Amino acid sequence: MDKTTRGIRNNNPGNIDYNPRNDWAGQIGLELKVGNSTPRFARFDTAENGIRALGKLIRTYQNKHGLKTVEQIIGRWAPNNENNTKAYADAVAKSLSVTPCANIDVNRIAMLRPLVEAIIRHENGYNPYKNGEIDEGVRRALA
Numbered sequence: 001m002d003k004t005t006r007g008i009r010n011n012n013p014g015n016i017d018y019n020p021r022n023d024w025a026g027q028i029g030l031e032l033k034v035g036n037s038t039p040r041f042a043r044f045d046t047a048e049n050g051i052r053a054l055g056k057l058i059r060t061y062q063n064k065h066g067l068k069t070v071e072q073i074i075g076r077w078a079p080n081n082e083n084n085t086k087a088y089a090d091a092v093a094k095s096l097s098v099t100p101c102a103n104i105d106v107n108r109i110a111m112l113r114p115l116v117e118a119i120i121r122h123e124n125g126y127n128p129y130k131n132g133e134i135d136e137g138v139r140r141a142l143a
Helices: 047-063 070-077 085-096 109-124 131-142
Strands: 027-030 042-044
Touching: 042 047, 047 070, 047 109, 047 131, 070 085, 070 109, 085 109, 109 131
Parallel strands: none
Antiparallel strands: 027 042
């Protein structure tokens, strides 16, 4: 059995839930069933498109829903009913060198890129991507 995390295996390092109404670039459907797991997450054709979707969704949280802090963004990304949201937000904020309640601007590459990387690490336990893959996914998210 493949020991790769679901997020990496699905080219969806943010573990974005599959929703057929979302027409993400490169989304190829619901993840495949592996072992006893229940398919839940979207699959993407490339890591760059999965990273793009992660970045686009974060930008939507800020630009459409008014979420300005790491605490607010992670609170929506990883709700308490599924995660230790406080610990997640604290870890992400620490990696960004900000407090969880500090306002951040995810429309700037200088903030979006490290935020995307922090989410990838938290969701998967590590970041297997080369800088170029992340750069391209974040570039697409900002386009």
